[in-house]
Amino acid sequence: MEAVIEAIAVAMREDPRVFYIGQDVGAMQGSMQGTKGLWEEFGPMRIREAPISESAMVGAALGAALFGQRPIVEISFGEFLPAAMNQLINQAPNLHYMTGGTARVPVVVRTRVGDGPYGGHPQDYSAWFAHVPGWKVVMPATPVDAKGMMTAAIRDDGPVLFFEGMSLSHAARAPVPLDAFETPIGPARIAREGRDVTVVAVGSSLPLAVRAAGELAAEGIELEILDLRTLRPLDRDAILASVRRTRRLITVHEAWVAGGIGAEVVASVVEEAPEVLVAPVIRIGAAAVPVPSGKVRPHALPNARHIVEAARRVMAGTRA
Amino acid sequence: MEAVIEAIAVAMREDPRVFYIGQDVGAMQGSMQGTKGLWEEFGPMRIREAPISESAMVGAALGAALFGQRPIVEISFGEFLPAAMNQLINQAPNLHYMTGGTARVPVVVRTRVGDGPYGGHPQDYSAWFAHVPGWKVVMPATPVDAKGMMTAAIRDDGPVLFFEGMSLSHAARAPVPLDAFETPIGPARIAREGRDVTVVAVGSSLPLAVRAAGELAAEGIELEILDLRTLRPLDRDAILASVRRTRRLITVHEAWVAGGIGAEVVASVVEEAPEVLVAPVIRIGAAAVPVPSGKVRPHALPNARHIVEAARRVMAGTRA
Amino acid sequence: MLAPVEAKGLSEGLRLYGWMALSRELDEVLCAANPRWFPSAGEEAAMVGAFCDLRPDDAIAAHYRGPLVIYMMRGAEMARLVAQVLGKVGGYNKGRSVPFTGPVDLKIVPWVAGDLGTSLGVATGAALAFQQEGSDRICVCTFGDGTANRGDFHENLNLAASWRLPIVYVCQHNGWAISQPAKDYLPAPVANRAAGYAIPGLEVDGNDVDAVRRTMMGAIARAREGNGPSLIEARTWRAKGHWAADPQDYRAIHPDTPMADPLVRYGDRLIQRGEASATDLDRLRDAARAAVASTLEAVRVLPDTGEAELGLDEVHP
Amino acid sequence: MLAPVEAKGLSEGLRLYGWMALSRELDEVLCAANPRWFPSAGEEAAMVGAFCDLRPDDAIAAHYRGPLVIYMMRGAEMARLVAQVLGKVGGYNKGRSVPFTGPVDLKIVPWVAGDLGTSLGVATGAALAFQQEGSDRICVCTFGDGTANRGDFHENLNLAASWRLPIVYVCQHNGWAISQPAKDYLPAPVANRAAGYAIPGLEVDGNDVDAVRRTMMGAIARAREGNGPSLIEARTWRAKGHWAADPQDYRAIHPDTPMADPLVRYGDRLIQRGEASATDLDRLRDAARAAVASTLEAVRVLPDTGEAELGLDEVHP
Ligand SMILES: Cc1ncc(C[n+]2csc(CCOP(=O)(O)OP(=O)(O)O)c2C)c(N)n1
Ligand SMILES: Cc1ncc(C[n+]2csc(CCOP(=O)(O)OP(=O)(O)O)c2C)c(N)n1
Numbered sequence A, B: 001m002e003a004v005i006e007a008i009a010v011a012m013r014e015d016p017r018v019f020y021i022g023q024d025v026g027a028m029q030g031s032m033q034g035t036k037g038l039w040e041e042f043g044p045m046r047i048r049e050a051p052i053s054e055s056a057m058v059g060a061a062l063g064a065a066l067f068g069q070r071p072i073v074e075i076s077f078g079e080f081l082p083a084a085m086n087q088l089i090n091q092a093p094n095l096h097y098m099t100g101g102t103a104r105v106p107v108v109v110r111t112r113v114g115d116g117p118y119g120g121h122p123q124d125y126s127a128w129f130a131h132v133p134g135w136k137v138v139m140p141a142t143p144v145d146a147k148g149m150m151t152a153a154i155r156d157d158g159p160v161l162f163f164e165g166m167s168l169s170h171a172a173r174a175p176v177p178l179d180a181f182e183t184p185i186g187p188a189r190i191a192r193e194g195r196d197v198t199v200v201a202v203g204s205s206l207p208l209a210v211r212a213a214g215e216l217a218a219e220g221i222e223l224e225i226l227d228l229r230t231l232r233p234l235d236r237d238a239i240l241a242s243v244r245r246t247r248r249l250i251t252v253h254e255a256w257v258a259g260g261i262g263a264e265v266v267a268s269v270v271e272e273a274p275e276v277l278v279a280p281v282i283r284i285g286a287a288a289v290p291v292p293s294g295k296v297r298p299h300a301l302p303n304a305r306h307i308v309e310a311a312r313r314v315m316a317g318t319r320a
Numbered sequence C, D: 001m002l003a004p005v006e007a008k009g010l011s012e013g014l015r016l017y018g019w020m021a022l023s024r025e026l027d028e029v030l031c032a033a034n035p036r037w038f039p040s041a042g043e044e045a046a047m048v049g050a051f052c053d054l055r056p057d058d059a060i061a062a063h064y065r066g067p068l069v070i071y072m073m074r075g076a077e078m079a080r081l082v083a084q085v086l087g088k089v090g091g092y093n094k095g096r097s098v099p100f101t102g103p104v105d106l107k108i109v110p111w112v113a114g115d116l117g118t119s120l121g122v123a124t125g126a127a128l129a130f131q132q133e134g135s136d137r138i139c140v141c142t143f144g145d146g147t148a149n150r151g152d153f154h155e156n157l158n159l160a161a162s163w164r165l166p167i168v169y170v171c172q173h174n175g176w177a178i179s180q181p182a183k184d185y186l187p188a189p190v191a192n193r194a195a196g197y198a199i200p201g202l203e204v205d206g207n208d209v210d211a212v213r214r215t216m217m218g219a220i221a222r223a224r225e226g227n228g229p230s231l232i233e234a235r236t237w238r239a240k241g242h243w244a245a246d247p248q249d250y251r252a253i254h255p256d257t258p259m260a261d262p263l264v265r266y267g268d269r270l271i272q273r274g275e276a277s278a279t280d281l282d283r284l285r286d287a288a289r290a291a292v293a294s295t296l297e298a299v300r301v302l303p304d305t306g307e308a309e310l311g312l313d314e315v316h317p
């Protein structure tokens, strides 16, 4: 996503401590052209090409951060996060807390998840990290947010995991402000107002929800779409406020349903106010199979039709 | 836990394809004496001591399973699962499905989590695996279940992750049948009947719930305790049936709350019947910090008092 | 369909040439049909030489670049493999995994995700199974020079050496990891790493199929006799891009030195040795081309894999 | 408190002896006070020799066995470290992490979990930071012979070699990984692995502090001058159990060969060299013992760490 690259370039111009670690981020300009132009501008010392050693890449970024730098480390695809998992879990989120609050670890881990033009490596493990205290986990859904949240992530003094939904690289070009700006990590955004059903959408599921809303409006069903933007910390207030208005809830993301962030969204509502719900909630996500790499994939992933049907069902299930 | 060792010994006597991979499982008899007697009986070829190479250990177990053996691989503590994460995530749960349903991978991964006499390595990452299609994930709470579920796990033709709550090794000795018997993977168990609040307890949280129930009974609050036993597949029917009776729900586990299995339990109820809940649900789990290794640890983990207070709150929150 | 290669009466040399030629032809056609296919042109000697002297009951774990010919050498059907690459029904993997996987009943370690390095673990486990069962079966595992830097390489070689497992690890060193040249991520030859595990470490000209086979023979015998693993580094050269449609702009920035075509080299040798005439070779190549073309034609018309293969019931549990 | 060691006028040799003696005394007392403490007796020459010739602005990542003396050499307070081991308030880690961690402001890579091997990654990152900032600071990282088999060992040594990072990796090879003898998991010397990364790999008598220092000096200079990493294998011997209360039954099953006590060896050498008398040594040891005893006394009476240190607000975010 060009917006992300812009945010990185601006930060690297501003702050010599910001540098980048990744695979194929140099002469090739990145997987899916994800670092286009950076290597030319900043050279091989600040755009570092690493061996296929994901654990060492993340460990090195953590150590560099601990000793004064502000690295961004790219794991080409989210499917490779497990290869760096002990650095990502037993080190990154612990360093500040376990040192009695003294260590600072300003690291951004950037990665790509889900379906998209590339097709490969579609697994989305984002929910794991939303489970782990010490991480901030973001998944922007629009170019503007992608830029603003990458800027916020780079400026953050702790570890931030930045997920790019691959299907969004298809997204219609929206105008993105040229200057550096921050989109704060945490707050969700109402992407569409509507009175009938709250749809909490994550990353690349946002356009699906928007499409579904258009279709449903014709039937008189008005979706309120909450673009979650941040998986941890969760914007519980925004979720609850919206569900209080609509009294119905659908969650949608590309990750699996069981134990996905949708479960946490649902739980956050019924921890506060189960009585607001007038219909069973519906969670939409990947089918309960390892997400296929082949042409079966689209059938395993959420689409706008799922949302349309879910909305009809929750409306029908209304007991109020 | 001796019951687990017994299950393993019986299986190894019955089936020459069953063997064991772990660290310090030989002359030392295992971390926390977890393989006591096995090395003496079965020798170093069937009780294999591995280098500190968790990823290779799990990979080797998967390959051995794919080629006709039935290995049990022990990762001494759950905190080291991330070191084997790509084998655990990108291989184990995928092998059967991705080969068009042809590969069989009868592997048991055994590990220890949570607080306990040892004190170290308390992180509990079980929720991640409950998120991933292709895994069965069990966490028995009693010696009888530990034996029966280990037997079931060994006999299963797919990968099973077997979590032992470390505090349970303290547990009061209960008589365990000597013969091999299977406790099926999947069904939860009503550990205590009660009309007022359903407490879904996981592994080492079960004794806490039992203790809390005793205390609350004196106040006239009757807990129904559901020993979850299996995190994936989740026994949605048992959960819903109990909550339909009590109309109130508390979940408790040693893992973190956000994105924990408690969230999935809650979601499974409100996907079916949000109207049964007459009070906000309460989820109890580790505090939102990396679980400390030092003496701060108990303050970060659930205890019986938390459950007692939660039960009082849900009873007070009743609107019906 | 594989008549040109499997035909009775062909000399061993011609059979080998036939497999390499088949791989080349198939590769070309797959690259044309699927821009995301990973070309293996130029690496056939390393690929075929690593696996051609195994028994059918041995296990194999082939590198993701160029494995299809290896699977066919073991009896996999070209059409079903091509179906995987084209996303058509009939693939062994039912369109679920990455397309360079093969059928497990032929003792093939499958590719079930695209993460590099983990196949070394499963391959090591196959060798462990054979040691457990007390047989003299072995496993051969190939992987790339970039993959050699994953932690799994180290853990598995050390585990296999410690346990004396019957396995041969072969690095299919083509000088690249996508756009990065090997000199940037490999400060020393991969074979040097063998000393760290007290196992043989051998570099070999990976574009000379005879040399690869000779080196493999020793390592295979060693494994079969219970003397443990070996590490072989077959030096070859990636003649094309990382993927079929790879614009390869990086190649101007990181120029490399081409290696002679292993197919041409081997063909010339067969002629020199008097084992074959140029016409024999042409005929084999033509037959391979024809077999590939007819397979492609047959597969192209098949329907795409679709919802029917989602297989919700083929997940455990 | 550290007067015996820090006292002005002590020769370099006596200062080193003093640190080693302090470590030994501290270890003994901690083992008595905490049955789960990990004894380091017998490994002092390897521990101290690896770190004693660094600058204060260099980074260190010490193996979990025996790091406290290293932290003290850099200025950490014994009482705060002892508080960590005893679970008392006042520890640098506020009772949260494993007790063998040290204060980060002294350029110490902290132990934040008990998983072995990951500290190599963070240490490598420290060296990367120094290269990025263009300084001549370096990092020294020690780890066990068992830990050397984690994938992180491989990935980090290769990364450091590829990028010529200013770091020295030192294996504190004590012959054991808990109950497993090194011969079962290390088919070759760890130093042999250096050839795989084209970096120096040096074995040294880890119970001879002078030898360790000499070997370190070369590696430190190399790193400081921008010539990249080295791998040193310091051969030492675990004189006690894995943990203080370890019954060590496995030692009868896997007998090993004791090594001479590094403290005695170094003391004798100082006497031979005429650098010290037996009385000097005794005095240092007595002073160390006294310092440890008084520290322990002071820490023992402190309250245990408790809920106040839970620090819900010290987690990011
Ligand atoms: C763990 C992991 N990291 C990164 C990738 C992305 N990737 C796919 S192919 C490739 C290059 C592999 O290089 P090599 O092992 O030499 O094989 P080659 O492509 O040269 O045959 C990379 C980095 C991956 N698939 N898995
Ligand atoms: C990743 C990981 N696996 C296993 C363990 C359990 N463990 C703790 S200490 C130890 C032995 C370490 O051996 P070595 O590295 O030689 O250090 P030593 O104890 O001998 O000083 C093991 C296996 C661990 N802490 N981390």
Ligand SMILES: [Mg+2]
Pocket (backbone or CB within 6 Å): C144, C145, C146, C172, C173, C174, C175, C176, C177, C178
């Ligand atoms: Mg390569």
Ligand SMILES: [Mg+2]
Pocket (backbone or CB within 6 Å): D144, D145, D146, D172, D173, D174, D175, D176, D177, D178
């Ligand atoms: Mg050791």
